[in-house]
Amino acid sequence: IDWTTIESYLKGYLSEDILRELSxxxxxxxxxxxxxxxxxxxxxxxxxxxxxxxxxxxxxxxxSDLSALKTLLKVSRLLPAGLDLSSVFEEIKIMLTQELDxxxxxxxxxxxxxxxxxxxxxxxxxxxxxxxxxxxxxTEYLEGFKADHPLIQTLSQNRRNQLATSFIDLYFxxxxxxxxxxxxxxxxxxxxxxDPNGKSDRLVLLDFGATRKLN
Numbered sequence: 389i390d391w392t393t394i395e396s397y398l399k400g401y402l403s404e405d406i407l408r409e410l411s412x413x414x415x416x417x418x419x420x421x422x423x424x425x426x427x428x429x430x431x432x433x434x435x436x437x438x439x440x441x442x443x444x445x446x447x448x449x450x451x452s453d454l455s456a457l458k459t460l461l462k463v464s465r466l467l468p469a470g471l472d473l474s475s476v477f478e479e480i481k482i483m484l485t486q487e488l489d490x491x492x493x494x495x496x497x498x499x500x501x502x503x504x505x506x507x508x509x510x511x512x513x514x515x516x517x518x519x520x521x522x523x524x525x526x527t528e529y530l531e532g533f534k535a536d537h538p539l540i541q542t543l544s545q546n547r548r549n550q551l552a553t554s555f556i557d558l559y560f561x562x563x564x565x566x567x568x569x570x571x572x573x574x575x576x577x578x579x580x581x582x583d584p585n586g587k588s589d590r591l592v593l594l595d596f597g598a599t600r601k602l603n
Contacts, residue, residue, distance in 0.1 A: 389424065389443065391415075397444055401524040410519065412439065422446050422487060427529055430516075435528070437516055442488065442523040450484050483571070487597035490525040496596040497527065503566060504593075509554045511581065512593050532579025532592040540580050547589055551580060554591055563602075572598035 391414035398407060411429045418425035423442040430437060454477055461467055486492065494515045501512035511530060519526035533540050540548070555578075562569045570577070572595070579592035 394424065394426070394441055397441060398439075398524070400444075401441070401521055402519065406519065410437075410439075423523075428519075428526075437519065437526050438513070438529045439519065440490065440525040440527070442490065444523075447485070447488050450481060454481060483598055483600075486600075489522070489597075490520065491522055493595075493597045493599075494520050494525055496599045497525075499568070500593060500596060500599075503561075508588055509590050510558065510593055511590055530579065530581075530592045530594075532581045535575045535578065535580060537580075539582060543582070543589070544586075547586065551589055551591065558591070558593075567602040568599060569602060570596060570599050 394416075398412075409431055411431055413427045415426075416424040417427050417438070423440060423446075426439045426441065428437050428439050429435070458473075458477065461473075467473070494517070497512060497515050501514070504510040504512055513528035513530050516526040516528075535551075540551075543551075559573075570593075577593070577595040579594065581590050581592060583589050
């Protein structure tokens with residue numbers, strides 16, 4: 389979505405006084421179906437943050453989109469007749485609704501940061517409550533490379549093995565120690581920070597909107 393439109397959304401999410409504290413880049417650094425991310429600078433401190441801005445009214449489209457998907461699956465006959473997917477669609481609805489709650493995501497981000505603060509293999513961005521709300525989330529902007537970046541691919545086999553082990557260890561911590569799972573662990577939600585000395589590459593963990601507590 390163009391910057392003029394996004395700026396109008398921002399004015400509904402934050403006061404003009406607070407917005408004047410930020411210098412926001414008009415070009416998004418990331419986009420998705422629920423919103424987009426812009427880099428910004430806090431003028432008074434020079435801190436660089438990432439603003440995750442939710443598109444208005446996406447919550448109103450959840451029921452209609454799921455209904456359309458049900459109809460598509462039915463008329464396409466891709467699934468066996470009589471198969472009851474009501475529980476699956478209910479779970480999808482719960483997850484989509486949860487991903488729209490940026491206040492909860494901010495709290496989960498803080499929780500992960502606290503849980504991993506003593507493990508140098510991981511880094512979780514700081515949350516900025518002053519610039520956050522129900523439909524906007526401000527976090528520390530952290531540099532890093534995507535897992536498929538050529539620089540990552542050319543690391544030694546041992547270093548790539550260590551990164552893979554860090555991924556697996558994180559999952560085991562979530563499952564067995566914390567009972568808290570990031571249920572959307574695609575590689576777009578992670579970055580890799582390369583250590584110039586080759587000793588302590590680490591994972592940047594992003595986007596905790598789909599995190600679920602296990603019972």
